[in-house]
Amino acid sequence: MTLSTLFKAFGFIHMVMGLAFGIPTWMVSDMMGWEHSVGIATMSEHWGSTLIIVGLFFFQMPSLLGDRLHEFTKLALIAQIILIAMPLYHAAVGAIPMDARWYLLVIVSAGFLYFTYALSTDA
Numbered sequence: 001m002t003l004s005t006l007f008k009a010f011g012f013i014h015m016v017m018g019l020a021f022g023i024p025t026w027m028v029s030d031m032m033g034w035e036h037s038v039g040i041a042t043m044s045e046h047w048g049s050t051l052i053i054v055g056l057f058f059f060q061m062p063s064l065l066g067d068r069l070h071e072f073t074k075l076a077l078i079a080q081i082i083l084i085a086m087p088l089y090h091a092a093v094g095a096i097p098m099d100a101r102w103y104l105l106v107i108v109s110a111g112f113l114y115f116t117y118a119l120s121t122d123a
């Protein structure tokens with residue numbers, strides 16, 4: 001696996017997650033066991049659009065930077081740490097359930113974080 005492929009995969013997954021969170025907002029409420037409201041729909045749409053933008057940036061980085069992609073990895077690692085810290089924090093305070101979806105998200109996120117670091121040290 002190359003850093004370019006990893007960033008494209010990270011970007012694609014975040015675009016899909018953005019669509020999943022941003023379009024069917026009532027499903028987010030159902031998944032979390034919350035009563036659906038305009039506030040939840042609004043925040044879900046904001047979160048979804050943000051994930052799509054993050055995904056687009058990561059997906060395009062290999063094309064934009066080419067051989068200089070390794071220069072982007074420090075910022076990519078910081079972004080990934082923030083993206084994994086949020087579900088950890090929200091689960092710790094009981095705001096979201098620690099169910100199979102949560103564990104999958106954390107495992108996949110930790111995998112991307114590890115492989116980004118490992119592949120960036122080879123550059």
